[in-house]
Amino acid sequence: MRKVELYRFSLPMEAGVILRNQRLKTRDGLLVCLTENGKQGWGEISPLPEFSEETLEEAEAATLGWLHSWVNGEQAFESALPSVAFGLSCAMGELSGFLPQKADYRKAPLCNGDPDELFAVLGAMPGEKVAKVKVGLYEAVRDGMIVNLLLEAIPDLKLRLDANRSWTRAKADGFAKYVQPQFRDRIQFLEEPCKTRDESRDFSRETGIAIAWDESVREADFVVEAEPGVAAIVIKPTLVGSIQRCHMLIEQAHKAGLIAVISSSIETSLGLTQLARMAAWLTPDTIPGLDTLSLMQSQLVRPWPDSELPVLDVDALEVVWRR
Numbered sequence: 001m002r003k004v005e006l007y008r009f010s011l012p013m014e015a016g017v018i019l020r021n022q023r024l025k026t027r028d029g030l031l032v033c034l035t036e037n038g039k040q041g042w043g044e045i046s047p048l049p050e051f052s053e054e055t056l057e058e059a060e061a062a063t064l065g066w067l068h069s070w071v072n073g074e075q076a077f078e079s080a081l082p083s084v085a086f087g088l089s090c091a092m093g094e095l096s097g098f099l100p101q102k103a104d105y106r107k108a109p110l111c112n113g114d115p116d117e118l119f120a121v122l123g124a125m126p127g128e129k130v131a132k133v134k135v136g137l138y139e140a141v142r143d144g145m146i147v148n149l150l151l152e153a154i155p156d157l158k159l160r161l162d163a164n165r166s167w168t169r170a171k172a173d174g175f176a177k178y179v180q181p182q183f184r185d186r187i188q189f190l191e192e193p194c195k196t197r198d199e200s201r202d203f204s205r206e207t208g209i210a211i212a213w214d215e216s217v218r219e220a221d222f223v224v225e226a227e228p229g230v231a232a233i234v235i236k237p238t239l240v241g242s243i244q245r246c247h248m249l250i251e252q253a254h255k256a257g258l259i260a261v262i263s264s265s266i267e268t269s270l271g272l273t274q275l276a277r278m279a280a281w282l283t284p285d286t287i288p289g290l291d292t293l294s295l296m297q298s299q300l301v302r303p304w305p306d307s308e309l310p311v312l313d314v315d316a317l318e319v320v321w322r323r
């Protein structure tokens with residue numbers, strides 16, 4: 001006997017979370033719970049505004065369509081909508097046991113501008129020290145200074161930087177000029193410095209700063225391959241698709257000698273703990289980019305270890321469909 005529950009959630013965000021052109025006041029999405037033979041599988045389907053192509057309404061319609069077939073005996077679960085494919089594959093992965101329980105709760109701490117906050121967190125971080133700093137939001141000089149400051153103060157620190165395609169070549173070069181040459185190889189990678197892939201490749205060739213693909217991974221013509229200057233690909237499953245598709249991309253990356261970083265699309269604690277399980281399983285040697293829970297005011301159903309945020313229980317959620 002198969003049973004299904006589909007819930008809708010809306011969690012308030014911390015003030016001032018900006019995604020590209022929009023302030024994100026609440027994180028909205030769906031939770032699905034599949035039951036079969038006494039086992040349960042949960043999944044989160046939460047398209048990210050400004051990043052996902054699909055809307056929540058479209059994701060809900062596609063999810064309902066598949067859930068109807070599933071209660072009637074359907075097995076296959078691919079969806080063309082990445083957030084739906086990811087959430088349903090997690091639920092199926094828990095139900096059938098192919099998504100292992102063991103999780104990698106390490107996370108590269110995220111710095112959105114104030115380096116002082118990062119010092120405290122990094123001081124307490126055991127083992128490998130990796131942090132992620134957003135660049136391109138302020139002047140390139142300021143970005144360069146922050147990078148120097150952090151790398152100088154913490155000698156075993158490596159940085160991941162993310163410019164989200166915000167720089168022209170000239171701006172990107174301006175940034176590189178301010179980073180002290182002896183620090184450049186402690187930048188593990190800079191995600192998508194320029195508006196086009198070719199400009200980013202040129203930037204890396206000329207500055208010696210390694211780059212990573214993030215937005216590019218989701219473009220139709222993208223192929224995972226070894227390229228001079230490219231160190232990593234960033235995989236955000238909610239934006240990429242099913243666990244199976246992410247697994248394939250990660251295998252391709254590893255074969256090409258690239259780092260694959262499993263990263264958050266600002267999922268709730270439920271989705272984040274599943275991403276931590278994917279990371280422990282598929283990218284055990286790489287610290288995942290999952291430091292986004294503190295952007296929210298509460299957790300959902302499953303807590304992230306050590307988080308002090310309150311946990312919202314499933315009973316508090318609106319039921320969309322139950323069968």
Ligand SMILES: O=C(O)CCC(=O)C1=CC=C[C@@H](O)[C@@H]1C(=O)O
Nearest residue numbers: 132164263264265266289290291
């Ligand atoms: O990659 C990480 O370490 C955390 C996730 C992260 O930085 C992002 C998640 C979702 C949207 C963006 O704001 C941002 C990114 O651009 O990578």
Ligand SMILES: [Mg+2]
Nearest residue numbers: 162164191214
């Ligand atoms: Mg990015």
